[in-house]
Each structure stands twice: as C-alpha cells, then as structure tokens.
Amino acid sequence: MLHTVNKSPFERNSLDSCLRLAKKGSAILLMEDGVYAAVTGTTATDKMASAAKGNSVYVLGPDMSARGLAEDQLIDGIKVVDYEGFVDLVADNDGVTPWL
Amino acid sequence: MLHTVNKSPFERNSLDSCLRLAKKGSAILLMEDGVYAAVTGTTATDKMASAAKGNSVYVLGPDMSARGLAEDQLIDGIKVVDYEGFVDLVADNDGVTPWL
Amino acid sequence: MKFGILINEGPFTHQASDSAYQFVVAALAKGHEVPRVFFYYDGVYNANKLSAPQADDRNVVKRWSDLAAEKGVDLVVCIAAGLRRGIVEDNLMEGFRISGLGQLTEAAMGSERLVMFGD
Amino acid sequence: MKFGILINEGPFTHQASDSAYQFVVAALAKGHEVPRVFFYYDGVYNANKLSAPQADDRNVVKRWSDLAAEKGVDLVVCIAAGLRRGIVEDNLMEGFRISGLGQLTEAAMGSERLVMFGD
Amino acid sequence: MTEVVFEIEGVKKVITFLNRKAPYGTIYALEVLESVLITAAFEQHANIVFVDDGVYQIKKGQDTAALEMKNFLPTYGIIEMEKEDADEDEDMDMNWRIIVEKESMEARGLTADDFKIDVEVLSSAELAEVLETSDAVIGG
C-alpha cells in the first residue's frame, strides 16, 4: 500500500494519522504541502526520521523545489521522486491510501 | 479584540496559534468545527480549560447543537452565545482576528 | 454600528458562507448596518446563478440575493478572483456586482468592524 | 496498467487539480492508461468553461480539455455535486461530460488503481 | 468528449471510505455518503471507516435546525440498513463493515454508545490491516 500525505505536519494531523495507521513496511509519499515533513531541523523531523526507519518514505521533488527546499536538507533515508517516480510507486504498490 | 476559531483542535493548529497569540484577557469565540474544543473529556480539554481562566471564552450554540454537543458537557467558564450574542461580541470588542 | 463582511469560501463545501449569512441576519435584526459583503477567493462561487441545490437543502446563492434585495446589502464579487474561477457577468446572480479589490479596502476603512469568514 | 483518477477540489485554490494533471501526464508518458478522471465535490469547478486565468498563469480548465481531446481521457463531472455548485451543461467546458456517481464506482472497479487528489 | 466503457462484469472489489472530517464545517461527510450508497448498487464490498474527526459524523443528537443546514445523520441510518440487508440476504455477495478507530474515539471522549449506528471498534493496528487489504481507498 502507498500512503500519500499532502498536508503540512505543522498545520494538520494528516501525517500523524498516516504514521499511526500505515502498516509497518508500507510506502509513504510526501507531496504538496506534505513535503515540509521531509527536511531536517524542524519540530516534525524526529517523528519523520523515525518513520523513515520502518517505512519506505518518498518525497515529490517538484513540490520541494516550488517551496524552496533543497535535497541536502532531506532526512536520512527519504528518497526524492518526480511525477514519473510517483507513477511507478502507484503501479508497484497494490493500492493508494490518500490522507486528505 | 475578539478572536474567532472555526477549526477542530484535533485537525489543525488554529486553536494553538490563537491561544499563543491572543493577548491575555481578550475574548475568544469557538465556532463551526471549533466548538469541539469547548467540551470536557477530550485530549484538547486541558489547554482549553486553562485558556478559559485567562480569557473570556465563548462558544456558538447553534454550531454545538448541529454537532450533537450538549451544554452540560461544557468546560467550566465557557459561555454559550447564539448569533445575536456573536454580533454583540463583535460590537463590544474593538476588532476581530479570524484564525482561519 | 457598521460591519463589513469578507467571505473566502464557496457555498456548501465550507460553512463560511452559512456562518456569514446567519451573522448578517442577526446583525441587521439588532439594528446594525451591513453595507457591504465582499466575496474573495472561492467566495466568488456564492454568486453563481446556475447553482441549483436539492429541494430539501438551503439555497445559499438565492438567499444572499434575496437579502440584498430586501435589505440593500451591497454584494461585491472580486473581479480577479472571479475571472480565474469563471464567475463573470454571464453567470452572475441578481443582486451581486463585480468590482475590484479596492472595494474590500473601502469596506475595511468605512466600517467600524471587519468580520471575516473562511476555511 | 489502468489508473482511475478522482479529483475533489477546484482549480487554483488547492493544488489537487495540478497534482492530478501532472500525475496523469506522467502516467500516459510511461505507457499507462488513464481511461477516466472523475470530478467530485468542488472538483466540478474544473469544468467551468468561463474560467479565464491571468495570461502569465496556467489555464487549468483548458489543460484538462486539451488532454481529453489528445489522449481520449473520459472527464466525468458528478451531476449531484455539479448541480449544487452550478456546473451544468450551460457552462461545461468541451471535453467534459456530466454523469452520475456510478461512473466513479465503475472507474474504481474497472481500473487497477484509484488515485485520489484533494484537500 | 470520450465516453469510456469499463469491463466490470463479475468484478468484486473492496472499497474503503476513509472519513476523517467533522460534519457541517465542511460538506465532505455528506457528499461521501452518496458515493457509499452507489457502491451498493454495484454490489461491491465496502469498509465505511471513521477516523480522527470523522468519528463525529455519526455522533447522536445532531440538530441543524438553527443553522438551516441539511442534517447529515439520517443518511447513516440508510447505510446501516444497506449493510443489514446485505448481511441477511444469502444470495447477496456483499460484505460491508462500519468501523470506528478506537484511538480517535477515545481522544474525543466518546464511546460506542455515543454513535447513532452500530459500529465495529478497531484498534489502530487492526484498522491498518483493513486499509492494507483494500482495493481502493476513497478519503476525505
């Protein structure tokens, strides 16, 4: 299962709910305002870094660039994908759970 | 200053921001999905009860009724108003800060 | 007292327009003035005359229009926000008019309170 | 592989429609099929042909319409959600059609993946 | 305009509706119900799940008269009936589950008695398994 999170971890509870309800080992894609969870040095970094140990966490590159986030700020273990990579994630997992 | 909060304290950070940035002694109106912060027995009760000691906190009755919340569940010190009471709050305070 | 109203969301999806309407009705009933309601962002959708809600639901667009006719409230739709979203003269409900953002600034300057409803 | 797409928000205000569009373009480029995009909730506003964004901005409505023409994607607007919000035949952009919610269930049943974009 | 016809003869899927939003502040709670109901017409399996503020959608005692808004609650009764019909009809291959997450319910000081309809209360871990085995998830 691929879980998509499109909200800022500071504004909403979507990331918390996703981390609580995504099965260990499943894939998580941070996109739109959800990409703010992918970087180091914030109050959301610890929980995301911890999640990146038990899950495959991805972040959408075009959404990072739009928001001025650089790849060298990424939390260890989080991989950057573009829209083609997003498509691959959907194809390679057997379903998508959107945390809207 | 009257501060209005229309979001659930569980879903968003609006109430936290309001409580951090509302001057002590100012008025706070919980409305729309914000009314869930007005009742006892939830994980948001403590911070709201504490805020109700330093601020005048109001909750919009019609929004409570729609959501099935009863007045006997209210946190001590929170007062129920209807839309006419809302109008009075706007008139009696010298401005409105919306925490949208 | 004079209240200016700002609405940032469209009908049905968010409660903003409902809350604003109930507030305005209550304010007028108490003898206050509501000279202008300004519709911004998705709020411009409140002026879409093609909106046809189910028979057992409230008609948000018509309700604003009726209020304007009965109470002389000036309903202003932001031209830039409206163009982007396709709310233009062709589909504008009676009682609304399209104008610039200056009308919001004027409402803030000319009213004793500005009350905003949104997401 | 076949992807069904569900869009829950209108153009400009939320990124949902942009994200969905970029996803669909990438999926088609990789040789996947996107037989249908279903527009629900405020997503119906993506079909408003009166939308006229500024010259330096993308035209969300036209972009979907062009994609439908070029790639044969079936763009379906929910009739109930559209009626409530005033998206009807009169203002429906070319390339979109209005139909019932069963078209969403069919897309979920007939596609190998359902991908949803919203607020 | 393209009109696609899907081959759905004999297709049986598990569709999960992940309801996370409070009622009335937004319309999501109401409009998703229409898509749940249509699922019955196609005799598909469905999980109707209430998580986070979504648990407030089925709270008893909602009275929207003063707001002049449509009451969302009666529609949940129809969904409960659809589920019961499917459970009782042996010829019908349609399994519906109505699920509340325990953690979300308790964080809001609610118990199963506060709900207008009968629900299964599942832990986060149990619900994670339900999501994992769904063919399609409709959130909102």
Place this chain on the structure above:
Amino acid sequence: MTEVVFEIEGVKKVITFLNRKAPYGTIYALEVLESVLITAAFEQHANIVFVDDGVYQIKKGQDTAALEMKNFLPTYGIIEMEKEDADEDEDMDMNWRIIVEKESMEARGLTADDFKIDVEVLSSAELAEVLETSDAVIGG
C-alpha cells in the same frame, strides 16, 4: 443591486494581514498579496504578518517551473518596495511593517536569512500586541 459609497475621506486605519498558510498547496498566499497591494493605493497602514506555515511564503529559492504554477515570490519584492517607498517619502503617512513570528520561524528550522525580503522578527508576545492594536485583521 445596491452600490454603497463609503465615506473614507481622511480615514487612516491599521490593517493587519495574518498569513498562516504555506504557498502552492493552496492559493491563499498569492491572492492575499493583491489585497495587500491595494492597501497602498488607499495609503493605509499595514502589518504584513507571517505566522505558522505562512513563514514559508517568503522562503528563498522557490522554483515552480516543474509544477507549471505561478511563482508567488516576486510579488513579495513588490510589497517590500512599497514599504521602502513609504518609509522614505516624508509626505506619505503610511507605516508598513513586515513581521515574522519568531516561534513559527524556529519551529521550522528557519532564520531571517532564509527569507527573500527583510523582516522584523517578533516574539509571540510582541506580535500579540500588534494584533491587539489593529483596526482590521484579514486572515487566511
């Protein structure tokens, strides 16, 4: 249709724009800028405040090319220029402040150097005072 004319001759107010939302995920950051700019045409005082995810609006290095979305950042440069013009013009009675809340900035690991424009960094307590003394607050 009613067209109201307000008496605004000589009126001078303090209008605060309370920006709390991240850019691009929603359009609020962009559309509020148009209302900030029009405030200059009426020579009103303005506080342009960035709180919560609003601080991300003015982060340097935004590149929206791959999203094909309009870049919001250049408009903040125009606002900064309007402020500087007002500060330098002795005949102009228009006081603009561009403010970031320290707590919001630090929670996101940012410093004033990360911003595209010059800002005043205020504590929550100092910002509370700014809000308290505003005549109108436009949020979003």
